[in-house]
Amino acid sequence: MVRRIFKLCMEGYGPSQIANILEEDKILVPSAHYKSLGISYPAPVPENPYAWQSRTVADLLSHQEYLGHTVNFKTYKKSYKSKKKLQNDPSKWQIFENTHEAIIDQETFxxxxxIRDGRRRRTPMGEMPILSGMLYCADCGAKLYQVRAKGWTHDKEHLVCATYRKKGKHLCSSHQIRNVVVEEILLAQLKEITAYAREHEDEFIEMVTKSSAKIKEKEIRDSLKECEQSKARVSKLDTLIEKLYEDNVEGKISDERFMKMTTSYEAEQKQLEERVVELQKNILQIQERSANIDAFLNKVHQYTDIQELDAEIIRTFISRINVYAAEKVEGKRRQRIQIIYNCIGEFQPPKHKKTA
Known part of the structure; x- marks a missing residue:
């Protein structure tokens, strides 16, 4: 049942639609299911044991327990006298990984x-565009903000950098791009990459493996460089603090000045030391990470003929889209977008290969 709910979500069904499907197929709600097994459950069994609620479906889709993990401290009580449970902030949860058999694999989850983060709600202007929440500014990292208006046709809808829109052009440029332009590029790229992966599977695997190795090597090299620079600065600050102490003892600087400067240096040191720990952890994660080519190929074989984009297809294949600022080249506007695919990262099929 859980696998089916996740599959229906992947197919583009929302919680309300999934709830209706489960009810029509006479699937017991969790409380009724547990009761049928003789297991106690905190919620009562409804009059209609097949009456699924959209909230129940949405909650199931977020449970990390289906990955094989144990999640503790999701709720708390204000005091031992209180019977009411309150929801804890996810940052306060304690997650113990791989404590039982997984029902859902990490990639599907x-x-x-x-899909849930980018879910589109009905508005007075209709459903939100399928690209909502997928595009990011390549310069400042903020999401691109969807711009729409009543009476606009789809070709007028566009996106702009949220930093530019909300904080001003002095912090970032607009990076404005029309929805239809991105959709046309995505459709063409997806058709090209899926066709190439199907028709030249061995070459595709080899290219992705090499590309992934190069990206990992660069990321590790950059992280190591920053790590060494941070360590050198920490050491330099030690020398500066020691010199300040000597100058203060000799009366060359006042106690007030000494305290102000040492406080500033120590704060910088602490920041740098925390960054070093973060970088070292990041290096280990990069070393352990590998392209999940099999998972990507499984998706390719599921979608053999992509003719039109929808929210499911976009989020199944694509992790994020980075949009660069537009430039004028020989009097014409040019704008680059970078597509980062799930499982394999950035990938461009070779141009000389003919794909159907």
Missing amino acids: DIVQR
């Missing part, structure tokens, strides 16, 4: 979370 991550895609479903992206």
